[in-house]
Amino acid sequence: MARAVSTRRKIGFTVAAWVVALLIFFPILYTIITSFKSETEAIAGFSLVPSGTLESYAEVQAQSNYFKFFLNSVIIAVGSTILALVVAVPAAWSMAFSPTKRTKDILMWMLSTKMMPAVAVLVPIYLIFRDANLLDTRIGLTVMLMLINLPIVVWMLYTYFREIPGEILEAARMDGATLWGEIVYVLTPMAVPGIASTMLLNIILAWNEAFWTIRLTTTNAAPLTAFIASFSSPQGLFWAKLSAASTLAIAPILIMGWFSQRQLVRGLTFGAVK
Amino acid sequence: MATRQTSTLARFMMAPSVILLFIWMIVPLAMTLWFSFQNYNLLNPGNVSFAGLFNYKFFYTDPAFFQSIWNTLVLVVGVLLITVVGGVALALLLDQPMFGQGIVRILVISPFFVMPPVAALVWKNMIMHPGYGVFADIAKFFGAQPVDWFAQYPLFSIIIIVAWQWLPFATLILLTALQSLDGEQKEAAEMDGAGFVSRFIYLTIPHISRAVTVVILIQTIFLLGVYAEILVTTNGGPGYASTNLPFLIYRTALLGYDVGGASAGGIIAVILANIVAFFLMRAVGKNLDK
Numbered sequence: 001m002a003r004a005v006s007t008r009r010k011i012g013f014t015v016a017a018w019v020v021a022l023l024i025f026f027p028i029l030y031t032i033i034t035s036f037k038s039e040t041e042a043i044a045g046f047s048l049v050p051s052g053t054l055e056s057y058a059e060v061q062a063q064s065n066y067f068k069f070f071l072n073s074v075i076i077a078v079g080s081t082i083l084a085l086v087v088a089v090p091a092a093w094s095m096a097f098s099p100t101k102r103t104k105d106i107l108m109w110m111l112s113t114k115m116m117p118a119v120a121v122l123v124p125i126y127l128i129f130r131d132a133n134l135l136d137t138r139i140g141l142t143v144m145l146m147l148i149n150l151p152i153v154v155w156m157l158y159t160y161f162r163e164i165p166g167e168i169l170e171a172a173r174m175d176g177a178t179l180w181g182e183i184v185y186v187l188t189p190m191a192v193p194g195i196a197s198t199m200l201l202n203i204i205l206a207w208n209e210a211f212w213t214i215r216l217t218t219t220n221a222a223p224l225t226a227f228i229a230s231f232s233s234p235q236g237l238f239w240a241k242l243s244a245a246s247t248l249a250i251a252p253i254l255i256m257g258w259f260s261q262r263q264l265v266r267g268l269t270f271g272a273v274k
Numbered sequence: 275m276a277t278r279q280t281s282t283l284a285r286f287m288m289a290p291s292v293i294l295l296f297i298w299m300i301v302p303l304a305m306t307l308w309f310s311f312q313n314y315n316l317l318n319p320g321n322v323s324f325a326g327l328f329n330y331k332f333f334y335t336d337p338a339f340f341q342s343i344w345n346t347l348v349l350v351v352g353v354l355l356i357t358v359v360g361g362v363a364l365a366l367l368l369d370q371p372m373f374g375q376g377i378v379r380i381l382v383i384s385p386f387f388v389m390p391p392v393a394a395l396v397w398k399n400m401i402m403h404p405g406y407g408v409f410a411d412i413a414k415f416f417g418a419q420p421v422d423w424f425a426q427y428p429l430f431s432i433i434i435i436v437a438w439q440w441l442p443f444a445t446l447i448l449l450t451a452l453q454s455l456d457g458e459q460k461e462a463a464e465m466d467g468a469g470f471v472s473r474f475i476y477l478t479i480p481h482i483s484r485a486v487t488v489v490i491l492i493q494t495i496f497l498l499g500v501y502a503e504i505l506v507t508t509n510g511g512p513g514y515a516s517t518n519l520p521f522l523i524y525r526t527a528l529l530g531y532d533v534g535g536a537s538a539g540g541i542i543a544v545i546l547a548n549i550v551a552f553f554l555m556r557a558v559g560k561n562l563d564k
Contacts, residue, residue: 014372020364021381024441028384030408031396046411087294090287098284106292108555113299115551117499119520120540123527124305147298154291208389210502215528225502228391232398232506239399239406246392257387258380265450268492273447273485 028250035243042239056244064227066245073223073249075138076213077206080145081199084153087146089195092157096164107158110151118148118211129216138221141213145206153202156267160194197263200256204264207253224249303544309537316531329538338514339539342522345429346546349436349518350497354490356437361444361489362482366474368445369452379449386442390502397435398424398507428508428516435503440496444489451485452478484557491554498547519543 022029034042035057036050060066095103125144126135134140164187172186210225217226228249231242257264265273313325333339368378385393401408402423410420423431455478463473501520504510510517510525517525523543527536 010371010373013367013370014374017367017370017372017378018374020367021378024438025381025384027393027396027401027438028388030400031392034400043406045406046408087290091291094284094287098281100281100284104559106288108559110291110295112551112555113295115495115547115554116299116303117520117540117543117547119499119501119523120543120547121302121306122524123309123533123536123540124302126528127305127533128302147294150291150295150298204387208387210390211499214391214502214505215524225389225391228389228395229502229506231395232391232509242395242399246396250388250392253389254384254387257383261379261383261446262450264383264386265447268443269447269488273450273488 028254031243032247033243034240035247037240037243039238039240042243056240057248060241060245060248063241064245066227066248069222069224069227070248072138072221073207073225076141076145076221076223077203079138079142080149080206081153081202083142083146084150084202085157085195085199088150088153088157092154092161093191095154095158096161097166097169107155110154114148114151122215125212126215135216136218136221141216141221141223144212144216145209148209148212149202149205152205152267153198156198156201156263157194159266160198161191163194164190197260198267200260201263201267204253204257204260306537306540306544309533310541312534312537314533316533325534329534330542332535333538333542338517338522341514342517342519345514345516346498346518346520348429349433349500350494352430352433353437353440353497354493356433357440357444357493358486358489360437360441361448362486364441364445365448365452365482366478368449383442383446385438386440386446388439390439391506393439394435394503394506397431397438402431402434424508425512428512432500432503432507432516435507436497436500439503440493443493447485447489448482451482455481487557488554491550491557494550495547495554498543498550519546 030048033048033050036052036054037047038051038053038055041047041051095107129135129140132140168186168190169182172182177186207223208225210229213223213225214229217223228245231238231245310329311325311327312322313328314322364382368375368382372378388396399407404410404420404422404425407420409423413420421427459477460473463477468476499520500518501524504516504518504521508516510521514522519539520543523536523539526532526539530536
């Protein structure tokens, strides 16, 4: 803004914004703090100063083999994202660079598949998975999440690819580039950032998906969502342990999320808000 | 590149996505529709027969059905009200000049990245627990009786949790929209003596109205399917007080083993979602033409 802002106003806004932001962040902050408390400390009343013990973390790993769930989450989230990209990149590519009259219809139809409520197909999916022996397998869940996120992946890639100017291709062609040369030397370098942000957002969405991951797994393939949900059964007050498990479950994705804020808007609004 | 060659190639490149999504959309939905007209219970799988509209009638006459539809609506509308009003206010605040704006943004957006079971359990145990939660600590500090949130206000408690998860989403999108507002327009309005209120009404609201529409539509799609938050907090209770339609279908299907009944519920959920989807598609489709 050209207009100078008075420092006093700026300080006022700063204080207000920080208070609100900290209030919103508080449940996460308190979870992290509680994870460094002992169980007796955790229920001893409100305190923002933990003793700093790591016993809850050790216990979570020892009792429930936390690392196995973590590994499942990684395999399923990353696996489904890579699968989706493999299928979606060519599709988005062709829609962005050689659109036809039907391209828009196809895109809208893909979006419409995302509108189907998961619970409406719970029964058939469950039965198919049961009969195909896919219940509680990583491969089954990976394919499932790939299908769920495929429309978002196609859409995000499409909005990114569409911004690559066509003139560049023409210029390359004039210089005698082959189709292969175009793809490798011209388009790929320009497409990589879009593909990377799509990947990031999709991993976040897959990591946090909490309907199919809970319903289609029991033990072997259960990711962190299912692991955390198992804490809901009343088994006493193990809040420090719950906090430690929660902190471990959200930390990697929280950090990835901070880096993908901008892409989040574009991806989740299907390009409607940029 | 020859045009014909390109368009054949384009079709070939698109085929895997289209075929996969087509199967994913058609097969389970057709099965749900088929099951919804059958008497089919997993406890008695050898005895499947045509049921006509019985399953729909069964769902329709179940008192839990109307309560769950009502709860679904209350949940969706409640969360939308909180997140849209709160989101506009927060976005306006974050759009102001301040120190440490980057960190404030990160703090505000964070709840969106917390997986639903974690969000629900953290709120249930550490914030809203009647004995040891932070709210109870605050109440005790003021000498008041702590509230047993999930027993007394089960649906409201879930609304609070879900709103906390979605407020960052609304804020982020509305902030993005606000930041694309032309600074010169704002200045011109200020020079003409327009105060904050009239600038907000005549400049800001029209500018962000499309973003608000998008926020409402996308959130509605997700809010119609809220599941994990209910599963780990109230499990739908007490009674059916916090059971929404997805949760009722889940109960019928996996706890009652009633495939037919659950499928009828599923079809009702599809119809509900389609009404919303119709409007969302129009909002997004408009953008494609630009």
